[in-house]
Amino acid sequence: MQTIHIFHTNDIHSNLNNFLQIKEFMKSKREEYPNTSVFVDLGDHVDRSHPYTEATLGQGNIELMNEAGVDIATIGNNEGITLTHDDLNQLYDEAQFKVTCCNIHDEYGVKPNHIVDYVIHEVAGKKLLFIGVTAEFTVFYKALGWTVDQAKSQLNRIIESRRDEVDAIIVLSHLGKWIDDELSEELSSIDLILGAHTHHRFEHGKYHNGVMQAAAGKHGQYLGEVKIHFDEGRILNIEALLYTTDDMAKVEDEYYIKGRQLLKNNIISNDLNRYERRIYSTNRLLYELAEAVRIYTETDTIILNSGLIVRGFDGGDFTEYDLHKMLPHPINTVDIELKGHELIEVLKHCLKNEYKNEQVKGFGFRGDLFGMYYFHNIGYMSSSEQYFIKGERIENDQTYHIATIDMYTFGKFIPQFKSMNKVYYLPDFLRDIFRTYIQSSK
Secondary structure (H helix, E strand, O other), X not given: OEEEEEEEEOOOOOOHHHHHHHHHHHHHHHHHOOOOEEEEEOOOOOOOOXXXXXXXXXXXXXXXXXXXXXXXXXXXXXXXXXXXXXXXXXXXXXXXXXXXXXXXXXOOOOOOOOEEOEEEEEEOOEEEEEEEEEOOOHHHHHHOOEEEOOHHHHHHHHHHHHHHHOOEEEEEEEOOHHHHHHHHHHOOOOOEEEEOOOOOEOOOOEEEOOEEEEEEOOOOOEEEEEEEEEEOOEEEEEEEEEEEHHHOOOOOOOHHHHHHHHOOOEEEEEEEOOEOOOOOOOOHHHHHXXXXXXXXXXXXXXXXXXXXXXXXXXXXXXXXXXXXXXXXXXXOEEEEEEEHHHHHHXXXXXXXXXXXXXXXXXXXXXXXXXXXXXXXXXXXXXOOOEEEEOOEEOOOOOEEEEEEEHHHHOOOOOHHHXXXXXXXXXXXXXXXXXXXXXXXXX
């Protein structure tokens, strides 16, 4: 019997301390299995909420992946839609590993630089077909000049053309656990799906329709290992397990400090006044952020939440690092078209402030509390239950435009927005918009 060991990480989200521990741990595993191991990453290694990632536009992450000995990777939505078209094309310039994603290309059918549809990787005489695939955030990719195809059809195309050449078919999936189940049901010739995106984990993997699935949670809290046992050239069985990063040797992490140093350039020198952070009331900083969004989107009416501002500012020199700490989120703005009666329904929903004390995770949000909704140029008269935009009463059948943030359009915070007509503004994040505003107004 022969065993191939596949080690996997996913959704690191620039938790570099954990990844540094994994990097050191993998040295011992490579020594233990020098000719029978593969190390893969399933995307969202990059997260621009970390100063070092922000300062290097993800290329610092790639350097660390090189040092860790990653063999093959795919991209997640953080690589795909939080970097500009040009930055994604340059992200893997120095990569010493292969990158596969079968369902992304530009309008001419050209894939991002250094990314291929699949990788056939030979280990100890066994040919392993690795196919990367990423989540279909179609409108976001389109706004950045990319097209994402339907994942299952692209996987099927490659599997049908290559299945007779290889000993195992392995999908590097940044689609999420529910889509992975669908893949298992519809593409049963897959031997192994390594999962990501929904931050799920399987302690010992799981079989679904005869397809083994393995996943290692989020943020580098776990390292996964899958053992594929071959006997007489055929797969005998597959085992999966997880290693807990907390049990690994501690490693000094200097990358946050490095990132801070790289972001030391002044945006405003000497004369920027103090900005206060408030969660449960409005203030000048929240007003100016809304003004910045108003000018950027050319839309008078804005909805934001106070928790978007993660840190205030004490005054003086305002650096790129100060801005990044204030607004660390990889969040974009969006213009939403809706009728007056729909807008009133949205405003009534927001006035409940159901999430004001919620610790928000995901959706691009990188703060702590959600806080209160803030309406810019929107008024409300409680005695008559009337709503106004810049002093004009909102009319039920009139069409309006609201500028807000993309995290409200995913179905949770303002569910009404999910099905409405919208235009996303990419690639600028809130901090980019605010930078332009304060530079032009000071």
